[in-house]
Amino acid sequence: MKIIIVENELYLAQSIASKLTENGFETEIYSSIKEAMQSSGDVYLLSTNLPGQNTAPLITQFKEKIIILMVSYINNDTVGEPLKLGAKDYIVKPFMIEELLRKIEHYQEYQDLKKHTRLYQEYMENLLQEIETDFDIDTLSTPLVIQTNYQRLADKVVFEYAHKNEKLLTFVPLGNKEWKEKLESASPNSLLYITETHTLKKADKEHLLNKLKTYDFILSTTTELETDYDTIILNTDSKLYDQNEILTIDDYVKFIVNSFQYKFPDTELSKKLGISRKSLWEKRKKYGLFKKK
Structure with a gap:
């Protein structure tokens, strides 16, 4: 990972660079915003005390990167406006290198999580793109049971609903031996998406349906399931068959x-x-x- 240090106090910049290098980072030092804008780094440590220089263009150009402001004092000019432009965080001088490393690690994990989320989202969209459904997402309300002859059809409806309504999904496949733990640890603000009811024994199904009274959920089943919850039926003649299924x-x-x-x-x-x-x-x-x- 390369860290760009934009600081006009050379001794301070070199001290930070030395400590970062000891921790395995590659560093470059710039005292000019104009020159720093020609750089290519993963993290930008940007001093807001650069006489006669405007930090806004650099923040705007690299807002998708990790920009951490190095400030001598906190006010709207040094922190408020830069954060609105896209800087991720700030640290007050003088600071301990350990505090800076924690911030860098935190935002690197956050960036990686965003990339992984984007990858999985693109994969799911590609996986489901050829599945046709004329179901009106606006008519859907939770909690809900979806009975279907094709799991991916239900998947598409649920993911479209979650995306449109900005719902955080927690996936609970009942074929997983730890489904009870996943249920218990689910965020109260998330929407549970539960599948594979056919894998449960009768007693476990009863336990599940009783437990769900305290959750917001969509339960998808490929077999008939008697419940007191609202149920819709989604079937298709265009389903993709499992390789172990023999067709007429x-x-x-x-x-x-x-x-x-x-x-x-x-x-x-x-x-x-x-x-x-x-x-x-x-x-x-x-x-x-x-x-x-």
């Missing part, structure tokens, strides 16, 4: 046509199915699988 010929044809009819012309689709175009047309008519215009 008719189910396989319906699945392939539903999944690929907009990706391939009928000539190629019938060829891949090993049937004639006439047979494909007959199956479309039989199952009501004609393309939407």
